[in-house]
Amino acid sequence: MNIDVLLHPAEFKVRDFEGKVVVIIDVLRATTTILTAFANGCKRVIPVLTPEEAMEVKYTIIDACTLLGGERRGIKINGFDLGNSPSEYTREVVQGQNIVLTTTNGTKALRGVRGAGSIFIGALSNISALCRACHxxxxxxxxxxxxxxxxxxxxxxxxxxxxxxxxxxTSTYKETDAAFAAQLLFSHFKRDIKTALYTSEHGRYLCEIGFESDLEICAQVDTYDIVPFLANENINYSELNI
Amino acid sequence: MNIDVLLHPAEFKVRDFEGKVVVIIDVLRATTTILTAFANGCKRVIPVLTPEEAMEVKYTIIDACTLLGGERRGIKINGFDLGNSPSEYTREVVQGQNIVLTTTNGTKALRGVRGAGSIFIGALSNISALCRACHxxxxxxxxxxxxxxxxxxxxxxxxxxxxxxxxxxTSTYKETDAAFAAQLLFSHFKRDIKTALYTSEHGRYLCEIGFESDLEICAQVDTYDIVPFLANENINYSELNI
Structure with missing residues (x-):
């Protein structure tokens, strides 16, 4: 089997995802937030590209239990119920809810993948469950x-x-140069993953606008033993027997 | 000043190069070959996208001293004078010549950059001269x-x-995540740059098709003290006083 890493959003247009397992990663913060929402009992997450699309989708869902979540430049969108901080997605708030989510990076990635066999949600907080699902x-x-x-x-x-x-x-994979480079980078931060988040441009920006505590949450490994997946433009979570 | 690294050819379409110093890097092998050609006295290099375009350009140049160079899948193009191996671009062959060059990756990159203030040719073989030119x-x-x-x-x-x-x-640069990751990767291979070339997918492919000796040439650091540059769709080299 082959393992590759897509390094830049511009690659969406030139890649063939057909039949492959695709893992969408947005550690800071969309995929960590989605994992938190499912761990706290949300019903489904509907990723959309714009705040306007989020409003439209909300009004097509005949279900009072629907929340709008999302950010622009890291900040909660005006009129929305929730921002993009995992700390907001508590059980009290999200249990039994549909969440229509629009973020700057993660939801774009979710909508950029076409034709994949499986599309999983990944972050540091579900690494082990995710690897079991991929296997x-x-x-x-x-x-x-x-x-x-x-x-x-x-x-x-x-x-x-x-x-x-x-x-x-646990398995033999043929890795591309990008997968090899990713591994080397991980091995540099292996003993202190949190430093990678604090070093990154996005991490530093989030600290500047007051979300330092989110870096602490997003840097935690294996907080959750779940793997939500995208199907029919909805993110769901069911027992995958992983 | 800022320093950034473009990681994937798909980024050409989404980047703003306006007024910036752009360095085109194709260690295996186009930019190493271009450097070798200039070090051995070639007059200019004209990068083109296709073998057909190379033929057309050759016949518009009223100069008998014009050679066609290039490869597809690493192998010299049928009917061309030269492939893409730096070892072919000897003084005996290239001195005083125009070279119309088409390669799979490097010449595409050269044609992908628009609006840059300066476009330099870079490889391991001219690192020090290149850094002086950038400064x-x-x-x-x-x-x-x-x-x-x-x-x-x-x-x-x-x-x-x-x-x-x-x-x-020697200078303070604000670096992006990509520039930071590149540095970490370099520091891993710092004591044995050659291993990076032999580890890479492209390096392994070139070994398979019989160009292992090119990896030895391309891994040499600071072989040349020159910095060719792209201007008006031609690569030239003149004394830059670097």
Whole structure:
């Protein structure tokens, strides 16, 4: 099997995802937030590209239990129920809810992948469950780093490197140069993953605007034993027997 | 000043190069070959996208001293004078010649950059001269890794990391996540750059098709003290007083 890493959002247009296992990674913060929402009992997450689309989708859902979540430049969108901080997605707030989510990077990545066999949600906080799910499917894997405002992001590549490293502990994968580079980068931060988040441009920006505590949450490894997946433009979570 | 690294050819379409110093890197082998050609006295190099375009350009140049160079899948193009191996571009062959060059990755990168203030040719073999030229111009820098067949390539990012590392020895640059990652990768291979070339997908492919000796040439650091540059779709070399 092959394992590759998509380094930059611009690659969406030139990649073939057909039949592959795709993992969407946005450590800071969309995929960590999605994992937190599911761990706290949300019903489903609907990723959309714009705040306007979020409003439209909310009004097409005949379900009072629907929240709007999302950010622009890291800050909660005006009129929305929730921002993009995992700390907001508590059980009290999200249990039994549909969440329509629009973020700058992660939801774009979720909408950029077409034709994949499986699309999993990945972050540091579900590394082990994610690797079990990837093994179970047993197809070629593309780890998609969501980046930041159209640029490469360090923390996502470090997370991808951790996934590559963990997958190779139990199976043989043919890795591309990008997967190899991700692993090397991960091994540099192996003993202190948090430093990767604090070093990255996005991490430093989030600290500047008051979200330092989110870096602490997002740097935690294996907080959750779940793997939400995208199907029919909705993110769901069911027992995958992983 | 800022320093950034373009990791994937797909980024050409989403980047703003306006007024910046752009360094095109294709260690294996286009930029190493171009450097060798200039070191051995070639008059100019004209990068083109296709073999057909190379033929057309050759016949518009009213100069008998014009050679066609280039490769597809690493192999010399049928009917061309030269392939893409630096060992072919000897003084006996290239002195005083125009070279119309088409390669799979490097010449695409050269044609992908629009609006840059300066476009320099970089490889391991001219690192020090290149860094002096970048310092001299004193603008924001984008290091462009040419990649391989539309994919990221390890050896180009290691070379970019060496440039970032060297530039930061003498000046303060604000670096992006990509520039930071490149430096980390370079520091891993610092004591044995050659291993990066032999580890990379492109390096392994070139060994398979019989060009192992090219890896030895391309891994040499500071063989040449020259910095060719792209202007008006031609690569030239003149004394830059670097």
């Amino acid at each position: 179970k499917v047993g197809e070629d894997i593309i780890l998609v780093t969501s980046g930041r405002a159209g640029s490469f992001s360090l923390e996502d590549l470090v997370c991808a490197g951790m996934i590559v490293s963990k997958l190779r502990e | 001299k111009v004193g603008e924001d820098i984008i290091l462009v890794t040419s990649g391989r067949a539309g994919s990221f390539s390890l050896e180009d990012l290691v070379c970019a990391g060496m440039i970032v590392s060297k530039l930061r020895e």
